[in-house]
Amino acid sequence: MxxxxxxxxxxxxxxxxxxxxxxxxxxxxxxxxxxxxxxxxxxxxxxFAMKVSDRNYFALKKLHSLTGVVPIGLFLLEHFFTNSKALQGETAFNNAAAELARIPYVGLVEAAGIWAPIAFHMVLGVLIATTSQANLGKHGYAKNWQYTLQRVSGIVLVFYILFHTWMTRFDANYLSSPSAYAFVADQLKSPGIFAFYVVGILSACWHLGNGLFGFAIHWGLVTSRGAQRNASRLAMAAFIVLSLVGINSLLAFTGRGIYPDLLTKPHGAEHGPVVYQGGQH
Amino acid sequence: MPRQKIELRIRRQDSPTGSSRWEEFSIPWQPSMNVISCLMEIRKNPVTKQGQKTTPVHWESSCLEEVCGACTMLVNGKPRQSCTALVDNMPDGPITLEPLTKFPVVRDLQVDRKPMFEALKIVKAWVPIDGTYDLGPGPKMSAADAELNYAFSRCMTCGCCMEVCPQYNSHSDFIGPAPLAQVRLFNAHPTGRMNAHERLDAIMGRGGIVDCGNAQNCVEACPKEIPLTEAFGDLGRQTTVHWLQSLFGK
Known part of the structure; x- marks a missing residue:
């Protein structure tokens, strides 16, 4: 041959x-x-059917690691920020969503900044997961749990992101709905969809949080054992904080979100709840 | 109270391509036995616990002081050197012996660890000083550097890290933790550093440093307590810098 x-x-x-x-x-x-x-x-x-040159392989793996943090990680932060607007009520959320839709070159920003990186990260991520031979049963070390969960959460996210994107971006019922908030709130009344959202949010938070630990080692930001331990702790803290924020914003759509006064009063608290005026959509 | 009898369950395989089977043995306890002395006891009278005659169990060993790595096998499911696997330190019940699963079995408990040695060639785990004339003394190394490098030089290519690594398997290209750690060692050597870029080039392809998945089992399993994960962070930094320099120029 x-x-x-x-x-x-x-x-x-x-x-x-x-x-x-x-x-x-x-x-x-x-x-x-x-x-x-x-x-x-x-x-x-x-x-060995799919082949790329060695140096391109290195670059692709680097890009995989990078896209997970920028832009996908940044996008998740933005997404949680907008979702948390739901804590301030239907109008606040709908206005925030409408504001995003008015970003200049929104189609380009969405395609190049969100869809393309996620599609790339997803395809290469699934390929990476297939090279693994999980051995958690034999060697149940903490880091091995993190490693395995990183792959499991990634696979869960493939299904979750496809479902979530379809439901809140392309579904005709969603697009024709007068209120994005009301549509999502209605969907979440189904216990199955609500549970899938909880699993999806936790998977996304874990994948980004623990991914930051992998990113730090992959790019050589941390080398010593102590630095890696600290990076791991920060990553776990990121996972916990992101999860709380994410789940709380989900609960906001069911009217059960926790919105402590403490968080509402950086300044101008005496004016009471923020009243939104604008936002034609 | 010491045990009266030592029960062993051993995974046997007659040839590299043959199928494996379990055999059980029961031998009298003696003071200070290790797994290898158990195997030697079986060799004296190769009869299974059930009273069936069998062939002596085949294994590999050399130094008997945990510095050569040859006698590495799965003892009660964990990869370790059988010479330092002391019977009196083990929990009660039968002792299970299996060959390493990530290397081809030669016979019984002996495996061929050739992939690791080939990988050391790939990453150029040496300092090239051969030539036609005396090069003179090399640069000096600080005591602190020497101490850190010593940790990496303790690697005996036993294969424990390869055995527990989920990224090192038959459907992945990853060359494994042990050879990568040697790049860290030789790139830190004052003379070896002169060829650092060659080793970095070698580990920047398929199966190289980017295929490490950070499961960090390797550092847990290493009998020599080599800071393998520190090496991967360091190599991540070295290869990143080397890559950026090749993209944008030094």
């Missing part, structure tokens, strides 16, 4: 590493178990 083009490229670049790696690897794993009914050669062909 003639070598694939990328193999020629690798040789041309004088990198014998891949060759060595592939030789040593497949040979040494040849007698390990492969999925039932699948020959090793078939398995190998299938797995």
């Amino acid at each position: 003639p070598p694939r083009s990328n193999e020629i490229e690798v040789r041309a670049r004088g990198i014998a590493a891949r060759e060595l790696l592939r030789g040593g690897w497949s040979e040494s794993f040849a007698c390990l178990k492969v999925p039932r009914g699948l020959r090793w050669s078939t398995y190998k062909e299938r797995h």
Whole structure:
């Protein structure tokens, strides 16, 4: 069989590493178990079917890590900010949503800043998850739990984001609804959808929070054991705070959100609740 | 109270491609036994607990003082050196012995750890000083650096970290924790540093540092307490800087 083009490229670049790696690897794993009914050669062909050059692979992995924080992580913060407007009532939320729709070049911002990065992060993330051989049962260390949950939450998020985007962005009933708040509040009356939203929000908060820990090591922001421990603690704190904010904004749509006075009175508290005037939509 | 008899459950496999089976053994207790002396006891009289004649159990060992890594196997499900697995320190009940699962089995408890040695070649885990003339003495290393580097130099390629790593398996390209940690070691060496970019290039491809998933099982399993996860943070930094320099220029 003639070598694939990328193999020629690798040789041309004088990198014998891949060759060595592939030789040593497949040979040494040849007698390990492969999925039932699948020959090793078939398995190998299938797995190595998609090829990119080594340096592009590195760049793609870097981009995967980066997109998780910027812009996807930033978007989640913005999303929770807008959702939390629901704590101030229907009008406040609907106005905030309408305000977002008036962002200049909104279509471009949405496609390039949210959809494209999420789609990229999602596809590569699922591919990364398939390279794992989870062993939590045998080695139940705390970090192994974090590692496994990172992958599980990622897979949950694929389904959640598809459902959530469909329901609150493309569904005809949503688009024709006079009040975004009322539509979501109505949907959340179904216990199944409410539970799925809770799972989705917790997954998103975990994936970003714990992802920050991975990001810090991946980019070499923390190296020593103490620095990594601190990064892990900060990541867990981020998960908890994000979860509380996220779940509270969800409860706001059911009229059960907690809105302590303390948080409403940075200044001008004597004026009472904020009254929204504008917002034609 | 010491046990009277030692019960062992051993996963046996006659050939690299053969299927595996369990065999049980019961041997008399003696003071200060380790797993290897148990295996030697079985070898004297290879009869199973059920009284069936069998072949002696095959294993690999060399130094018997936890510095060569050859006798690494799964003892009660955990990867460790069988020479320092002392029977008297183990909980009651049968002792389970299995070969490492991430390396091909040669026979019984012996595995071929060749993938690790190949990986060390890939990452160029050495300091190239061969030449046609005397290069003279190399640069000095501070005592503090030497101490940290010593921690990484204790690696005996036993494979415990590879065994517990969820990213190191038959459907992933990842070369595993042990070889990567050696890049950290040799890139910190005053003379080895001169070829740092070559090692970084080698680990910036498929199966390299970006395939680490931060499960951090490796550092828990390492019998030599090598700060493997510190190495990966450091290599993350080195490869990031190296990558940005290649994109934008130094």
